[in-house]
Each structure stands twice: as C-alpha cells, then as structure tokens.
Amino acid sequence: MYTYIYDNISTTPNLESLHTTINNSINKEFVGVSYNGCNHCQEGGCVHLCANGHYHDNLQIYFNLELSTSEKTTLDGIIENR
Amino acid sequence: MADDRRTGITGDQIEDNTISKDELIVVNDPPSDKMVLGWDAVNAKFKWYYASDLATRLDHYQEDEGVSSTTLATWVDKISYTTPSMLAGHYEFWYYAEINKTNNQGANQKVRMIVDDVEYCYNVADANVNEYRSSKGFKRIQFTTAGTHTIKVQYSSGTAGKSMDIRRARIRVLSVGI
Numbered sequence: 001m002y003t004y005i006y007d008n009i010s011t012t013p014n015l016e017s018l019h020t021t022i023n024n025s026i027n028k029e030f031v032g033v034s035y036n037g038c039n040h041c042q043e044g045g046c047v048h049l050c051a052n053g054h055y056h057d058n059l060q061i062y063f064n065l066e067l068s069t070s071e072k073t074t075l076d077g078i079i080e081n082r
Numbered sequence: 083m084a085d086d087r088r089t090g091i092t093g094d095q096i097e098d099n100t101i102s103k104d105e106l107i108v109v110n111d112p113p114s115d116k117m118v119l120g121w122d123a124v125n126a127k128f129k130w131y132y133a134s135d136l137a138t139r140l141d142h143y144q145e146d147e148g149v150s151s152t153t154l155a156t157w158v159d160k161i162s163y164t165t166p167s168m169l170a171g172h173y174e175f176w177y178y179a180e181i182n183k184t185n186n187q188g189a190n191q192k193v194r195m196i197v198d199d200v201e202y203c204y205n206v207a208d209a210n211v212n213e214y215r216s217s218k219g220f221k222r223i224q225f226t227t228a229g230t231h232t233i234k235v236q237y238s239s240g241t242a243g244k245s246m247d248i249r250r251a252r253i254r255v256l257s258v259g260i
Contacts, residue, residue, distance in 0.1 A: 012151065015184065015245040019153040023243070032154035032242055039148035062154060 001031060002063045004072070006079050007055040008046055009035060013082050021078055022061065026071050029064035036060070123259035124170050124226060142255040149249045151184055155242035157194070160251045161235045169228050172259035176220040177235050179251040181207050183244070190240025193217045193248060197233050209240065214249070222258065231255075 015033050023030050038046040038056035046057035061075060122129045144163040152158045160179065177195040182188075188209055195203040203219030225231070233255060237248040 012149070015151050015153050016187070016243060019243050019245075031156065032152060032239075034150065034152035034154060034158050036150045037148040039146065056148065 002066045004061040004063075004067070004075060005052075005054050006059040006061075007057065009057055009059045010045065012037065013059065018078070018082055021082075022075065025074055025078060026063070026067065028067055028071060031062035031064060033062070034060045121259060123172050124224070141257070143253070145250075145252040147250050149247050150237070151245050151247050152237065153239055153243050153245050155239050157236040157238050159234055160193075160237050160248050161253055162232065163234075163253060164232045165230050165255060167228055167230050168225070168257070170225050171257060172222060172224050173231075174220055174222045174254075174256045174258050175202065175233050176218070176254040176256070177203060177233075177252065178216065178218040179235055179237070179248055180214040180216050181205075181237065181246060181248050182214040183207075183209055183212060184247050185212075185245070187244065188212075188239075188246060189244035191246035191248075192238040192240060194236050195219060195221070195233065195253070196236065197221065197223060198231055206240065209244075214247075 013033075013035055015035060018033050022033065036056060036058050038048055040046075040048050041057060046055040048056045050056055050058075059079065061079075067075060117130045117132055119128055120131045121127075142163070142165055144161055146161050150158075150160055175195065175197050179193050181191040181193050183191055190209045191207045193205050193207075194201055202221035205217040205219070207215050207217070233253050235251045235253060237246065239246045
C-alpha cells in the first residue's frame with residue numbers, strides 16, 4: 001500500500017467528503033484517508049514529530065497503487081482546497 | 083572454605099547451597115546497584131537480578147490521547163510501540179481506547195490489540211449509537227527467550243468510505259513473572 005502524508009492539517013477535515021472526492025478523481029485503487037490529531041497542539045500549528053518524521057497532526061491518504069506525478073499534483077490540489 | 087561465587091548476602095542459598103556467576107550477571111556490563119531476589123517462572127526457581135535491570139522492564143506505558151479518524155476498512159495504527167529488549171518471562175499486555183462514528187451516517191467501528199502481529203483483543207461498536215464507548219482488554223503471554231515485542235492498538239471503519247473516530251488510546255506492558 002502507498003501512503004501519502006500531509007502535515008499540519010490543524011482542523012479535522014470532513015473525511016467522508018474527502019474520501020468521495022479523492023475516489024472520484026484518482027483511479028489508483030484508492031483505499032481511504034485517516035486523520036491524526038495532536039493532543040498537545042489543540043490550537044493547530046503542530047510542532048510534535050512522530051517517529052516517522054511527520055507531525056502528529058497529519059492526514060494520510062492510502063492507495064494500493066503508486067500515484068504518477070500528475071496524479072500526485074491532483075491529490076495535492078484536493079488537499080489544498082478541501 | 084568459603085565459596086567465592088556467593089554474594090555474601092545472608093540467606094543466599096538458592097540451589098544446592100550455591101548460585102552460579104551466570105545467574106548473577108544478567109547484562110554484560112552490570113550496573114553497580116542493588117540486587118533483588120525474583121521468581122524465575124520459566125525455570126521455577128528464585129534468581130538474583132539487578133534492580134536497575136528490573137526497573138527498566140517491569141512497566142511500559144504509552145498513550146495517544148488525541149482524536150484520530152479514518153475511512154479505511156482495513157486496520158490503521160493508533161499506537162505502535164516496540165519495547166526495549168525484555169528478558170524471558172510472563173508479561174501482560176493491556177489496552178484502553180474510546181471509539182465512535184464520526185457522524186450520523188457512520189458505520190460500525192472496530193478496534194483491536196495485537197502483539198507481534200497476533201490479534202489478542204477485538205471489539206466492534208454498533209453504528210446505531212452516536213457516543214464514545216470504551217474498549218479494553220488484556221492478554222498474558224509467556225516469552226521463552228529475550229527480545230523486543232511490538233504492541234499495537236489498531237482501528238478500522240466497518241464500511242470503506244464511512245468515517246470513525248478513536249481517542250484516549252493507552253497501552254501498558256507489565257512484567258508479571260520473571
């Protein structure tokens with residue numbers, strides 16, 4: 001499985017809406033999305049690093065297939081404009 | 083004639099009036115701290131252990147109190163913790179977590195505890211209730227050799243695309259018999 005991680009989300013996204021948008025936009029055996037909030041940074045601007053080098057406050061997007069460069073750009077746009 | 087392998091501690095007769103040097107030294111570079119007598123459940127006998135060695139392995143605790151959410155219908159890690167190398171013995175693995183669907187359209191919510199990729203506890207909460215519910219469980223495991231072990235609390239939506247939440251996830255690893 002391929003995981004794409006976006007840091008510093010700050011506010012809990014509407015995961016089901018995001019799931020539908022990604023599923024309709026990128027055809028790479030999309031699996032789902034997860035959001036991890038940071039218990040320490042309740043106001044956003046998370047500065048706490050996970051063991052994997054990302055911030056506690058992050059969004060993870062899962063696909064069974066690896067995204068192409070253009071598909072990754074599409075995903076970046078969806079996350080940016082969520 | 084005095085046995086120079088003995089500790090000099092009164093009442094240190096373990097087996098046949100002697101204890102071996104190997105039984106005393108549990109690390110290659112032993113700390114110069116106090117020794118304590120512990121019960122070796124694997125070999126069913128008492129052994130001497132360095133207090134600092136016991137202290138580092140008796141109790142491990144991790145928590146992730148924040149809310150995490152997922153639309154995945156496959157398992158996602160909430161906590162993944164790998165212990166330092168632990169001696170052979172009996173250990174108990176405990177977990178606690180609270181789960182709920184994200185909104186009124188949510189699906190069932192699942193949570194489980196696995197140790198070294200083996201599932202020992204599992205719970206599913208019904209989608210008809212929109213309220214956090216606690217989930218907890220434990221498992222006692224005997225390890226016959228020393229080594230590290232990985233405990234995970236994982237969660238999953240009952241239906242792909244439907245979101246669930248998990249919060250206040252905690253795990254504890256206890257040594258319950260040397």
